[in-house]
Amino acid sequence: MPAHWFSRLCLACGMLFAPTILMSSSADPDLMPLPMSLQRETGVFRLTPGFRVGFATGQDDRLTRAVSRTLRAWEERSGLEFSRNSSGDYLPAANVASAGLVIECAKDAAEFPQLGEDESYTLIVTPEQVRLRAATGRGVLHGLATLQQWLQGDASGWHLPAVTIEDRPRFAWRGLMIDVCRHWQPLPVIKRNLDAMALVKLNVLHIHLTEDQGFRIESKTFPRLHEQGSDGNYFTQDEMRELIAYAADRGIRVVPEFDMPGHATSWLVGYPELGSAPGPYVIERKWGIFNPVLDPTNEETYRLLEGFLGEMAALFPDPYLHIGGDENNGVHWSANAKIQAFIREHQLKDNAGLHAWFNTRVNAILVRHGKRLVGWDEILHPDLPAGSVVHSWRGPEGIAEATARGFATILSNGYYIDLMHPTADHYLNDPIPPGSRLTPAQQSLVLGGEATMWSEWVSPETIDSRIWPRTAAIAERLWSDASARDVPEMYRRLQSVSQRLEEAGLGHMSYLDPALRRLAGVPVSPAELDDLRAFVDLVEPVKVYQRGQQQPAATQFTPLTGVVDCARADSEPARRFKDAVDALLKNPYSPEAVAVVEGQLASWMELARRLQQGVVSRSPRLQEVGPLLDAMREAGGIGQDALGVLAGGQPPSADWAAGRLAELKRIAQPHAAVELPFMPSIRRLIEAAAAPKL
């Protein structure tokens, strides 16, 4: 893929345009991602039951369906009803002049979304009319997504504030990867996430279809792949076509991943002869890096790949096909004398060389079927075929190295939403960060990024709450101008978009109460449910790969119904507490600042006491939160002590702080794979109390 092609792409994406956001009122609807340019005008366009949509140019079935979805969402939100004909279709405007919304679409888009298409749109809302112009249907879809967020209600009714928005994406590849292998995620889960993606203008669903723990796509040529590798949980090809069409309707490409040569246990259950060790193989049930790996020295392996990838190339219309390539530990290759002999014979140097040789063979298959190869970091080897795309997961160096060698790249390092980092971390993680040392040519090879939802610890019930709303902030990073880095403002807008995402069908908020009722296991009063909600709002799942360390015996069958599954990343109360401590430490003698911190500590201690005396004392499963509640109360007491010292002057003794910090460290240990994210703020209170006074 020649570099100049990407330069054109970036021009099309508007990377050279500076953003202009001229808000005339803070009461305007919140948008996420922020548009490239927004100019508020005077007045509002009022939504009435007579509202109709007209196309000036470019109407097609896909856009008609998109308009119908927008109108239906507005009906369900507003309670208004727009006119329909007897077939149930919304009546179009009689003519452009009388239309409430006029759409101008300059040219037909390809049937399936393509990387680098013109996705720009212009939206002009006046009190008289709404006009949406785009070069392609894809831009129209984005404009409708903006409109969906821009509709606002107050006691006087529903309206769209007058505005002129000129918008286009910064990056062309804005993805969400969903791993449907480790825990199976059926069609409805994917569909509702596609609806959510469209709302925040993500345009790539990267679907991770094969893993040690499951082979999730029907193969008609090699049926033992899904029959023996999936426990019966896989997408039929009909279902996948349905999903691809559903995604295309929303302007979203579907890029499939078939992970090879490692992460391939499930392939080998039905075809053990293609493994690098004798087998037999059974579907892997645990988490980690495993030894089973395809045998790249066996010509039968390529016969299977030729057949299977050919089948998949026909099924998936997108030109990009992800072959994984990560975490091949080489154990079975090293242990196999025939394979080692092959390496020597072909002068491949080592296992890495064999892996690159394998990639070259696979690439040839892909090229024959009209596909471009995408793979994780590890595919980057001197022999990587030109035109491949490197998907960087291990660190920003991956981007630098790949682009230096002329490969296009996608960033996922920093977007691993399964690791439970706070939204702000992902938001500030830029594929081309401020002050990047990438040359312009290298920058032009950075296609975008993908949030990655690995599914060791998610069920269909919890997955929405792990992906959202954080992924909306990643979507903004990939769509909006690089200068959009105001974190508090992002968090404020995230609350609005979260509500819109729920309306689009996600269960990321509503899953919680049923989960808490089940967790309690005994009848809970409404007040107790409020307390449980307050508790899980205050805690967070442990981060990075700590959950696996906390729950080492976990398997694919472990119920994901514990307190950790009710907790979500990025506790808002803990963030507010940090802000309160920041304010206090800036101004330690302010009684108001002390009172805020004091009040939060007291309320948590009281919450912990109520829970322990109430529902926790009755519930079998809530026994696991006992140590966390103890820690909340003790930490609260330590914080109160520190406040006393800050107010009163001197610590009681020289080693007071050391003792408190040691105590804090002890009680800050996670339990039940859950941690207390306000602990660092309490540590700062102690340190401030112990610091020499001015």
Place this chain on the structure above:
Amino acid sequence: MPAHWFSRLCLACGMLFAPTILMSSSADPDLMPLPMSLQRETGVFRLTPGFRVGFATGQDDRLTRAVSRTLRAWEERSGLEFSRNSSGDYLPAANVASAGLVIECAKDAAEFPQLGEDESYTLIVTPEQVRLRAATGRGVLHGLATLQQWLQGDASGWHLPAVTIEDRPRFAWRGLMIDVCRHWQPLPVIKRNLDAMALVKLNVLHIHLTEDQGFRIESKTFPRLHEQGSDGNYFTQDEMRELIAYAADRGIRVVPEFDMPGHATSWLVGYPELGSAPGPYVIERKWGIFNPVLDPTNEETYRLLEGFLGEMAALFPDPYLHIGGDENNGVHWSANAKIQAFIREHQLKDNAGLHAWFNTRVNAILVRHGKRLVGWDEILHPDLPAGSVVHSWRGPEGIAEATARGFATILSNGYYIDLMHPTADHYLNDPIPPGSRLTPAQQSLVLGGEATMWSEWVSPETIDSRIWPRTAAIAERLWSDASARDVPEMYRRLQSVSQRLEEAGLGHMSYLDPALRRLAGVPVSPAELDDLRAFVDLVEPVKVYQRGQQQPAATQFTPLTGVVDCARADSEPARRFKDAVDALLKNPYSPEAVAVVEGQLASWMELARRLQQGVVSRSPRLQEVGPLLDAMREAGGIGQDALGVLAGGQPPSADWAAGRLAELKRIAQPHAAVELPFMPSIRRLIEAAAAPKL
């Protein structure tokens, strides 16, 4: 169907056994439906990760799957993990002696559940082992459903209290009808309701598949039926087979209904030549009784029915097939000279005679295909073919008349859950009420009953909250002994079963918060959400057919996202208020009783004030609740006045009560299809205050 067959059936159902419930502790798990006999023993059986299930006799794939579902539900509830093999199947007990649960199933059940099968089971829990015995697999399923409710947790862990339960149903036909036509309800909705049905031992899903507003089943012989009659929303035959198998796995028969000759607009869209008026026909979008009706004088009608019903007879394994037959208004028949001539020619007397003649023809088709005819009340005509089953919806007379003439019957009158009556009404509505005048022979013809979920006003989001938990009380009426009529006790147990139903996958509770957030349409604080929840808990949708009067312009496309869709039948706070008023009126000088009523009134007035000053003042859609909040505040004031009079002695004037009652009547008008169910209790306070003092 000879009467003696039903007598045997009733014996099998245990109608002659008296119930014995010997509870040793009120802290025992709540069961619904109540078993016929329950004897608590000493001790508990503790659930541990080593728990395994063994079959003494009668294991088959269906029962193995049922056991797996129970174990999975227990894992998700308890967080325990039971052992599995590498295929993911639970390890069976090595032998019966070491099993935690031993199942003895005397004989294979037929592949599909049958009316009148032996559904009895015996469950014996000792501290050492759980034993479940049943004559058939269907009894085993019921025993597992009981176990699922009987599992209990406390701070010491999970256990099953020792008990001996002997159980069998009072009625053999215990159904839920779902209308998937007026509003389409896709497969996942039906599946989760089947799971819920199994938990409360319902055994018939009556699925209403054709209506004026939609033809919801694929026909391969007459494809224009579903192609032109459904807007694309129908079950394929593959999906229906999947659903039937899913139901059979849970011991549930699927009885399809194809409503004819009326309620048939959707049939005629594709086949207008079979209508009694010239056509053309379009899918009906409004609610009510419409004129389109099949032409029973056209032989082509029977050719279509022969083909279509033959196809359906092959698709649905149950021997019963429901042909509707209700609400044929005869308008198009009366207007059609050819049809009227046919009536005269065949000496059919009138349209009713023609309808009966049609039924006879249809019955002949059904008999040829091995099916028995079921139809609504209206099919009862002197010419109704023997062996038909009359489904009574209009009143208890239907049951009396049909059984007097030797027809078997099912009761739905009194079980119309779409009409929003309180649970207690349905609960006390007995197919054979206490003091029934039906002869024993007539009683033996009462097969059971069905809750009916007509879908004019339900969407896939709200349907669970309309069906449940009230239908659990109907399930108890149909399963448990006739003497189970303790209403407060029923309401108490309903709360527990509601929680179990949620765990089984229903959204009847969790749908509410998202619905309230959408209804508000503007950002709401957690406290405001609590207030909105308290408000909709206090109100109820209007009853019977009032919603259609309140929303006369409503169609199939009207968004079902208003405050009425958030409100549920049977407000618990209103019931508690009635209890408090009862207590007060029994003892009007008790300061405690006055304080309770006073406190509830004050809290509602305060709630209304907070909502009006807060979220309601900002929200476009909540404007519709303004009059209801005004009424809450005014009614609260009137109630307080009455309390003052009750406490102080005399009303301020002779016409005080009349004025208050008139005022109350005025403000008690429903708004937004919602009513304030505590109004009658306030009226009672006024009347008591105005009554001559002793």
